[in-house]
Amino acid sequence: MANIQWYPGHMAKAIHQIQDNLHLVDIVFELVDARIPVASRNPEIEKTVQQKPHLLIMTKKDLADPQATADWVKYYEDQGQVAIAVDSRSRTIGKQMTQAASDMLADKLAKIAARGITNRPIRAVCVGIPNVGKSTLLNHIVNKKIAKVGDRPGVTKGQQWLKASNKLELLDTPGILWPKFEDQVVGTKLAVTGAIKENIYPNDDVALFALDFFKQHYATRLVDRYHLTADQLALPNPELLIAMTKNAGMRDDWERFCVAFLLDIRKGRLGRFTLDLTGDQPDA
Numbered sequence: 001m002a003n004i005q006w007y008p009g010h011m012a013k014a015i016h017q018i019q020d021n022l023h024l025v026d027i028v029f030e031l032v033d034a035r036i037p038v039a040s041r042n043p044e045i046e047k048t049v050q051q052k053p054h055l056l057i058m059t060k061k062d063l064a065d066p067q068a069t070a071d072w073v074k075y076y077e078d079q080g081q082v083a084i085a086v087d088s089r090s091r092t093i094g095k096q097m098t099q100a101a102s103d104m105l106a107d108k109l110a111k112i113a114a115r116g117i118t119n120r121p122i123r124a125v126c127v128g129i130p131n132v133g134k135s136t137l138l139n140h141i142v143n144k145k146i147a148k149v150g151d152r153p154g155v156t157k158g159q160q161w162l163k164a165s166n167k168l169e170l171l172d173t174p175g176i177l178w179p180k181f182e183d184q185v186v187g188t189k190l191a192v193t194g195a196i197k198e199n200i201y202p203n204d205d206v207a208l209f210a211l212d213f214f215k216q217h218y219a220t221r222l223v224d225r226y227h228l229t230a231d232q233l234a235l236p237n238p239e240l241l242i243a244m245t246k247n248a249g250m251r252d253d254w255e256r257f258c259v260a261f262l263l264d265i266r267k268g269r270l271g272r273f274t275l276d277l278t279g280d281q282p283d284a
């Protein structure tokens with residue numbers, strides 16, 4: 001099981017950092033991986049953010065199952081939460097986020113405009129667990145236009161304001177918000193997508209979990225990629241994994257196959273997928 005000795009300290013630090021920054025921003029952008037919108041979400045964030053407008057940004061939408069992503073956007077909407085799905089590498093990412101934030105803050109911006117202030121940018125802070133695409137998104141959004149550091153009160157060392165456009169500024173914080181992976185299933189899902197390093201969870205456990213999921217949801221992709229017969233597909237998972245190893249020309253080296261299989265999944269060679277489904281939610 002994962003070594004999570006360091007977890008509580010890091011967690012508390014990151015949460016404090018978000019709390020300290022809240023008064024500086026109009027809105028919080030919480031980044032989650034669209035393939036695992038539950039597993040990549042830290043429940044502490046919601047408590048911490050409380051009354052601040054809070055936009056959920058589902059990154060890596062190009063890797064996620066489009067139907068599942070649409071289901072999640074609708075699911076959040078039903079819960080009164082705004083969510084958008086993005087590809088962090090998109091050229092229009094800045095525009096998409098500015099638009100979503102402007103829509104959410106329409107009332108506040110109208111009040112500010114009524115006071116004669118029309119050029120005040122929206123200020124936001126981005127939070128999210130590692131590997132969710134925060135750096136990619138920030139790099140694309142600011143297009144290297146980095147605003148001066150320390151020109152505004154309250155900004156702690158190591159933080160800077162990034163100028164996305166005249167309408168949007170983002171507070172970049174070095175804080176690392178760890179996922180909540182004491183839960184074995186959550187941890188395994190994070191491992192499938194590559195959010196957790198391979199040495200924390202055994203590859204064979206992760207591969208068997210992924211195999212089971214793909215068998216249930218995307219069986220034809222397994223059949224096509226690993227040339228499975230109907231009889232092989234009907235085998236119990238461990239035997240199926242061995243059959244796939246053989247079909248892949250790796251004889252009985254199933255440990256090597258597990259690594260290759262997980263790489264295939266992460267690289268999208270088995271197609272777009274989503275491991276967290278709205279139908280699995282307790283109140284769905």
Ligand SMILES: Nc1nc2c(ncn2[C@@H]2O[C@H](COP(=O)(O)OP(=O)(O)OP(=O)(O)O)[C@@H](O)[C@H]2O)c(=O)[nH]1
Pocket residue numbers: 059060061062063086087088089128129130131132133134135136137
């Ligand atoms: N396909 C795809 N890949 C993405 C997207 N966003 C990020 N990535 C990739 O995901 C990996 C992690 O992205 P980062 O931007 O480094 O993630 P991060 O959240 O900054 O992670 P840390 O640096 O660990 O905090 C990189 O290989 C990115 O190229 C996306 O929307 N789509």
